[in-house]
Structure formats: structure tokens, C-alpha cells
Amino acid sequence: MTDHSTATFHDSDLDTEALDWFMRFCDAPHTAHTDAAFQRWLAGHPDRQVAYARWQADWRQMDAFPLAGVEQLRLQVAQDKAVAARSRVRRGGRSALVLRTALAVLVLALGGGGGYLAWNHWRQQPVFAQSYETQRGQQLSVQLPDGSKLRLDTATRVEVSLYRQRREVRLPQGQALFDVQADSARPFHVLAGNTRVTVVGTRFAVRHTDEGPVRVSVEEGMVSVAAQDRTDWAVFLAAGQQLAGGVVAAVASSGIAPWRDGRITLDNMPLSQALAEFERYGPTRMVVHDPAVAALRISGSFDPLRPGDFRQALVNMLPVRLQESGTQTEIVAAS
Template sequence: MSTPQPARTPAARSTEPDDAALDWFVRCAGGLLGSADEAAFQSWLAADAAHAAAFARHRDNWCLLDALPAEGVRMLKQNLADDKAAAARAAPRQRAWWRDGSSWVPQGALAAVALMVSCGGGYLAWEHGQQQPVYTQRFATERGQQLDVVLPEGSRLRLDTFSQADVTMYLDRREVRLPQGQAAFQVQGDPARPFDVLAGPLRITVVGTRFAVRYTPGVPGRAGVHVAVEEGHVRVARAERSAAGDAAVELVAGQQITSDMAGLLGTVSAVPAAGIAPWRESRVSFDDTPLDQALAEFGRYGPVPLTVREPAVAALRVTGTFDPRRLDNFSRLLPQVLPVRLRERGGEVEIVSAGH
């Protein structure tokens, strides 16, 4: 007679799909599935409705972690790192850090926290999830065009002519890359998700403020990065610190700063009366700007039927505010404020010295 075997309880049976679901979830969240693994995963899901239910439960618990306050997330990540290091040293120990955080961890998320500590890949899955964008979009304008954009989290972005902005949102930060052009920002405050603008060699970091950034490497005399603040404050620093280290500059409302092409920051100065971004009202402002650079600025908004060949004329300085859509007004005013005249020849208008 064979020896009777103890019957498996329903509770014991229920742990099998749960354990397997945990293993599949960690591998999926960590991006660890190959093509063969993906086929096996789909077969496992289809084999039993309990499998899909268990997997969905782990996924939903994971999503609850998004509701944790910033301090809770910080504590969680630190303690997970500690647990991972302790496991690597093969020094088993019991931790009850989640009990210390019970005042801020939602009940559903508590299960997810315990899940993450119990599985070897949990910390990697967390880090992987934090690095995955939740929103990406590219915005661009043609010459003479401007664009207003409301981002998903409520911030506003306005692009000037011939500009491009690449927006990426993560769970713990917001990032805009400005490969070229000008942009004005009105950032929705969120201390848990800093807002970074990457323009050329600089990183501009804010929480909530209104400011403008210009990066036009192809425009003579304006190849560096310019940052001007209208409200709040921003932090300006090199995107990549040099070996010697670079001090960041904190700008407050009414201040501006310009860097060179390498990211070396100049002196903080006051925002001019025209404001941080006069282009929002279809104006360009010049303050003792060489004439050839002024013409290049007009060229960002459309064709410029004016040329200047004489170096002495190109170096003459222009001050004033103009509508870039009405270059005819600028042309008519130019001989009245500078010692020049307009010479038309072969359908081309050249700015020459008044004595020629």
C-alpha cells in the first residue's frame, strides 16, 4: 500500500502562478525578454486565466508606486540600493524599512515595495522604469513661423522662427533639447520633477518660472547660449562639467546671461526694456549691434534683399527695435541713422557708404 501524500491546499496552489508572474513581471519591466522569451511569456499567459490575473496584479501594484511622494521615492530607492548591496555581499539579513515608511506608503503600493525587495531584479526594474520616457515630441518652426504648445503636464512652450525643440518627459524629470532657435517657457511648478533645457553646451534647470533661451550657432555674433528670466529663478551651468569644475549661476527675475560656444558664462546683466523675448510680439531688438549681424537676424525671419560688402559699413552699429516682417521700414530708416545709402543694381540692393 502506498503512503498517502498530503493534499495541497488552495493557498499553496495559488502561489505557483503568483511566483511565476513575479518572475515574468521583473523580466518584462527590466527589458530582459528576448524573442524566444516573449513567445514563452505569451504562451504562459494564454495557458490559464489565473496567470494573466497574477501578472496584472503585480503590474498594477507597480503602477501604484507613481503615487508615492518624492521623499518616499527617495527613501525607497536608497533602501533598495542598500538591500541590493547587502545581497551581493551574501550577508542575509532581515530589513523592516518598509514599516518605517508606512505613514506615506499607500496600502497597495506597500505590496509592490515588498515585491521589489523580495525579487533579485526589482531594483533594476525600478531604475529601468525611471529611465523610460512617458512622453516624447519634436516641435519645429519654419522661417517666419511661430508656434505655441501646451505640454501634457501644463507647461507652455513658445517657439520663435526657424527653431526646434525636442521634449521628453520622464517619471522623475522633464527635459527639452533646443538644437537651434529661440524658445520662451512658462514652466508648471513640480519640485519632484525638475525641468531642464539643454541648449548647446548649457543646461538650464528650473522648477517653475518664465524664461527664454536662445541658441543660434549659425548666426554671426550669436553663436553662444542666451538665457533671460522673467519670473522665478533658473540655474545655468555647463551640461557637462569640465575637469576644473564650473560654478553654476542662479538667475532671478530681470536677469540674463550669455555663454560662448564652449559654455563659458559671461557676466549677469539686467534684461533690457524690450523684455526677455521681444520676438513674441514680432519684434527684434538691437543694442549697438554690427549691421551685418542685424541683417543676419532679419534673415532668420525671411529673405533679406539687402547686402553689405564693405567691411567698414558691415561694422557700423545699429540700435533699435524693429518688426522683422517689415524689412522695408528698416531699409527706409537706415540712411537716416547711419552714414550709408542704398544702391540698387541688377535687382540687388547694396548698403554702401554714403560717400560712394
């Protein structure tokens, strides 16, 4: 007859037995009878204490799991144990839980299988998610939980998601100024159209509207600009530089975001685009139908909430006149 108190056990045998005892104490409170039996089991082999302590340590790791996931996984263990109880495997007079139960608890403690998927899914969820939007003519300042600050221009929408490993802002429409709190462990990404802007901590602006390509302008620090659908192209911009349409240029003298000071800066811009820019802030009731007039270029700095000043500047700066037609004003050639 084999003396099981001194026999050499495989690691799997020890783990299975330790798991069996561990689950007994999880399912029911200690009693004098179970405590005495447990102590006899511990004394039967020097490695049993180590195996049992390992399950205790692994179980404590579940403190980092989301509660909903823990409860779901506990239920799975209970189901597996019930199945195992109906089909015990006799081995040397001892009952051993089937391997699936051991693996299920490993899932809970070590992060494998479905438990790992649940835990990993939880880890991938944002710790903060919020959308912000401005209406026509409005601006909005936002401070994020990580200390970063956003300034939204008129007719702008951003979708903020702060994750444990990264920070992400989507800019479907409009333009925004970003003052990013430095955090080397969590890079800050701005996604606008097909453009991805990546920084650690700096101040920059991104414009994504129907008028022209995405524009990235840097005021402080350095940013990386890449295409989301390509891995072989990236541009690094330093303070005082901007990128639009693949072309790097110096930031205009008006700065990276003149709109934060209530100004629209037109830099040799076609008249049709200038009108569209004013329309982002409010109705101008001005239209242009003549393609030649629409192509005329204009420069200057204007208050978007005072379109009357812009109307006056048009006739002073361009060979045009204003022709009233009902509630609209058409810009036509002067001759």
C-alpha cells in the same frame, strides 16, 4: 529517520519549496489532488505559509512592470524551470528547483538581474517625447502634458522629453519662451549647446543661434545656468536678469522675448548681425560686403515682416546708402 514535518529549515529551503508550489499553480490550474498536497505541505511547518505568501506578494509587484518585459521574464522562468526539471536535486526525498530558477523569479518580483535591467530601462524611458519646429517666419505655441507652455520663434526646433523623474527640452537651434509648470519632483532642464538651464517652475527665454553665445533671460522666478561639460560652474539668475557669454546683465526694457510681440530689438548690434537676424524671419535681399560698414552698430525696434521699414531706417540712422544691384541691395558707405 528525520521527521521533515517538524525539522528546522533554512530560509533558502523554505523559499525554494514555496517557489516550487507557487510555480506549480502558475503553470496549471488547481485540482483536488494538488490542493490537498499543498495543504499538507503548508501544515508541515509554521513558516511555510509565510514563505508562500512572500512569493505571492512579490509576484504582485510585477503589475508595475511593462507588459513586454513581464512576458520576456516569464519566458525566462519557464526555460529555467525546464532545465531544472531535467536535473532535479534530491534533498531528503523532496525535489528542489535549482537556485537559478529562484533567482529568476526574484528578478521578476524584486527587480534584480536582467529583470531589474528591463524594469530600470523602462523606467528611464520618457512618458512623452515630441519634436516641434517652426519654419522661417513662423511662430508656434505648444502646451505640454505637464501643463508647461512653450512659445517657439521663427526657425526654431525643440525636442521635448518628459520623464518620470525629470523634464528635458533640447534646443538645437533658435529661440523659445518657456512657461514652466512647477513640479519640485521633476526639475525642468533646457539643453542648448553646452548650456544647461534648470528650473522647477518659472518663465524664461533661451536663445541659441549662430549669432552669438547662448542667452538665457528670466522673467519670473529663478533659474540655474551651468555648463554641461563642467560640474564646478553655475550661475543663478533672478527675474530681470540675463546671461550671455558668461556675463550677467539686466534684461533690456523690451523684455526677455520681444519677438513674441512681433518685434526685433537691436541693442547696439553690428549691422552684419542685424541683417542675419532679419534673415531668420524672411529674405531681406540686402547684403553688406565692406567690413567697416558691416561693423557699424544700430539700435531700435522693428517689425521683422516689414523689412522696408528697416531699409529706410538704415539710411536715416547710419552713414550708408543703398545700392541696387539686380535682385539684391548692397549697403555701402555714404561717402
